[in-house]
Structures are given as C-alpha cells and as structure tokens.
Amino acid sequence: MxxxxxxxxxxxxxxxxxxxxxxxxxxxxxxxxxxxxxxxxxxxxxxxxxxxxxxxxxxxxxxxxxxxxxxxxxxxxxxxxxxxxxxxxxxxxxxxxxxxxxxxxxxxxxxxxxxxxxxxxxxxxxxxxxxDADALSREADACALVRDLVNTPAQDMGPQHVEGAIAEIAGKFGAKLTTIVGDDLLKENYPMVHAVGRAATYAPRFMELEWGDPTNTRIALVGKGVTFDSGGLDLKPGSGMRIMKKDMGGSAHVIALAQLIMSANLPVHLKLYVPSVENAVAGDSFRPGDVLTSRKGLTVEIDNTDAEGRLILADALTRACEEKPDVLIDFATLTGAARVALGQELAPYYTDDEAMAEAIQAGSEVSGDPVWRMPLWDPYLADLQSPIADLVNSGGRFAGSITAGLFLKQFVDAPSWTHLDVWAWRLGKYGRPEGAAACGLRAIWKTLQNRYSA
Missing domain, CATH: 3.40.220.10 (Leucine Aminopeptidase, subunit E, domain 1)
Structure with a gap:
C-alpha cells in the first residue's frame, strides 16, 4: 500500500x-x-x-x-x-x-x-x-514516481538515469526495452535527437519499451526527456535555468503512465518512446541557423536552440507512427507560453480527435485532475515557415504553445493523437509541497481506464 x-x-x-x-x-x-x-x-x-x-x-x-x-x-x-x-x-x-x-x-x-x-x-x-486500496495506491505511487524523477537533480538524473527508470519498470512487468545510444542514433536515423544531445557529457539516447498482446488496441506514449535545459547556445538566463532539471517531466509522466497501464494489466498493446538528452553548451552544440533533417525527412531550420524539446519529440513521434498506433499520446514540458495561458494548475492538451477530447474531459472530471483543451489552429502554421527549410523550430512571440503543437503535428500520422504541454512543477499552494507535480497524469489514466478496461 x-x-x-x-x-x-x-x-x-x-x-x-x-x-x-x-x-x-x-x-x-x-x-x-x-x-x-x-x-x-x-x-x-x-x-x-x-x-x-x-x-x-x-x-x-x-x-x-x-x-x-x-x-x-x-x-x-x-x-x-x-x-x-x-x-x-x-x-x-x-x-x-x-x-x-x-x-x-x-x-x-x-x-x-x-x-x-x-x-x-x-x-x-x-x-x-x-x-479499492490497490487502485488508489497505484495512482498515488505513479504520481510520486513523477515527482521523484523530476525533483532529482540533473547530476543524478541524466539520460542514462532516465533509461534506468524505464529499465526498472520493464523488468518489473516483463516488458521489452530497446535503447539506442550516442552516435548509433545517426545510424538508426534519429538525427535530431543526436543533434540536440551531442554536446553533453552523457550521451543522448532513445528508449523504446513494448508490452502486452499485439492483437489488442495499440497505445503509444511519447515523452520529452531533456534532463537539463541550459537553452543551448541561446543560453537561458540564470533565473530561467534554475529549475530546468524538470525539463524531463514529460518522460516522467509517460513512464508513470506506462507503470499504471502495466500494473493494472490494462488489455492494450503498449509502446513507450522516450528520447533523452541534455541540452548543453560545447564546441559541437547545434547552432541557430543550422538546418537539421528529421527522421521523417522534413528539414528544420533552427531559429532558437532553446526550442529543442520539439526537435527530439519530432523524431520520437515519427518513430511511434511507423508502428501504426490506434492512440498516440505525448507529454512534454514544452513551452512557457502554456503557463502564461493557463497557469500552473491547468494542463493544456491538444487533439483533433473529438471523441478523445470528450473522453479526456470526462476522465478529468472523475479524477479531479484538471486539464483544458487548446486549439490546433492551422492558420498559425504560417508562423513556422522557413525560407530555406520545410519548417522553422520556433513560431515567434505569439501563441507559443499552439505553434509548438502545430510543429509536432507535422510529424504525426495516427488516427488519434493527443499532446499535453505540461509544466511538471508547482509553486506552493495551500501547503502542498513546492516542486515537481503530476499534471494531467490521472486524467489521462482515467481516460484510458474508461476506454479499455476489460
């Protein structure tokens, strides 16, 4: 318990x-x-x-x-x-x-x-x-896992430690884990994961976990695993860098969600995809003005190296879609714009799947875990145009969370995709401890339970 x-x-x-x-x-x-x-x-x-x-x-x-x-x-x-x-x-x-x-x-x-x-x-x-004490305990344990992972300083939560957390749940539930590390990312066609993480001491990596009966509904989870975000060559100020150990919060959420799915033996076929890097500064850092080729083949001009999470997610989402999932969900600590729009308590989510949106709202109400639907407003895709590449990685000053979602959408080919732009953090409120927080985790878990429980 x-x-x-x-x-x-x-x-x-x-x-x-x-x-x-x-x-x-x-x-x-x-x-x-x-x-x-x-x-x-x-x-x-x-x-x-x-x-x-x-x-x-x-x-x-x-x-x-x-x-x-x-x-x-x-x-x-x-x-x-x-x-x-x-x-x-x-x-x-x-x-x-x-x-x-x-x-x-x-x-x-x-x-x-x-x-x-x-x-x-x-x-x-x-x-x-x-x-149901077991069910309540599983949810509480999952939320605590998110918080433990995110609260851990980057010195003890590098890409290799994120891999370790996934390996632990894989071993516990008999799942298969495949990891691609360092320059092998180039050989296996994860070029943007490699580009973002190559300057760090700890090698970037891509983890893929598989669990469950392949004949069941195919659920794919993708999580942003930037274990520390300095901003790269577009260096953050000290105040903006202070809590950037939390930038792997998306990966923490999907690891915990995968644990919930497997511990409840939900009758689905689960694939978990986590690209994990540190966005560091060194002689081989990727630069503003560079043009990267993604796994999908789309080229991306780098306007801002501090918009790195969407780059590694693009390769991961492309990989996830190659397996033809029925449902694709990603969590990412992607933009400060989401916090400006909705604050620290509400987790914004994006989807074009009306049935999924309705299900998520119902899951949120039952669980008491607040989320809010945001628009994938296609006209804003114009803000991601580049004169020399297929896309630019930063949409500018306005509607930053929406343009980030639209960027990711260019790499998605799935019948149902939901993107959550979470903060994975909470300032003090009512006496709750300040620090890492699970945002939208229980709402999505309740959604999947309601849909797929035997």
Missing part, C-alpha cells in the same frame, strides 16, 4: 471536511461542542482552513478542514501537508468522492527526501474496506 495510506483504522483521528456553505448550515454538531469550538477558533470552513481539536491527554482528537466553495477536487492536499504523522479517517467527506480525497491526501503528504538526513513520515489516510 502507498506509504501515506493505511488499512488499519485503530486509533485514527476523525477528519471532517466541509464547504463553507455546508458548515454554516449545520443544524447539529458532528461531535460534542463542534460548532462552539469552531467559533472559538475562528473556523468557517474557508478554503484551506484547519482546526485541530484537542483530545484526551494532549492528543489530537478531531480535525475540521475547510473546502471553501468546494471547487478544488484536490483541496485535501492542504490538510495532509500540515498534519503530524499518525492515521486519519474521513468522518465527513464534504461532497468529495473518496478517490479525489485519496489523491489529494497523497499529493499533500508527499515529500522528496532523497537528500535529507531525516526521512519523511507522512500522515496516513485510512482506506475503507469498500474502496
């Missing part, structure tokens, strides 16, 4: 979740003197408010927590992020499905302690007998 969950209710502290309206309208105390105690503590069930009620002998007796208007499905993260170690049982759910409570709880209880002397001891949520 996930480390912030427990099946043992013995000695658990009761937790009461309320929206502001529900708490204001209470006619009876949920426990003795609840309303009087709340009034004395100034508790009104506003979003993120916590009232810890003492028990006998100085112990913690009860916990009240405010959901505000009840619009945030993962609001419970603000509670578990503040509670001391111990076990807790939900006595009043505030209208939230338990699946969302558990997801929020695990989110807030997470700590990245790899480099800390004192390891985290999270508060544990009691999972009732009528809930």
């Amino acid at each position: 996930h480390k912030s969950f427990t099946a043992d209710p013995t000695g658990a502290v009761d937790v009461f979740l309320y929206t502001s309206a529900a708490f204001k309208g209470l006619e009876n105390d949920p426990f003795p003197s609840a309303r009087a105690t709340a009034k004395a503590l100034g508790f009104t069930a506003a979003a993120g408010q916590v009232a810890m009620i003492p028990g006998e002998g100085g112990t913690l007796g009860k916990v009240l927590f405010g959901l505000g208007k009840g619009k945030d499905a993962l609001a419970v993260a603000a509670l578990s992020g503040k509670l001391p170690k111990g076990s807790y049982s939900i006595a009043e759910n505030g209208g939230l499905p338990f699946e969302q409570i558990a997801a929020g709880w695990a989110d807030g209880a997470y700590r990245f302690d790899r480099y800390l002397k004192d390891k985290a001891k999270p508060p544990q949520l009691v999972i009732p007998e009528d809930e």
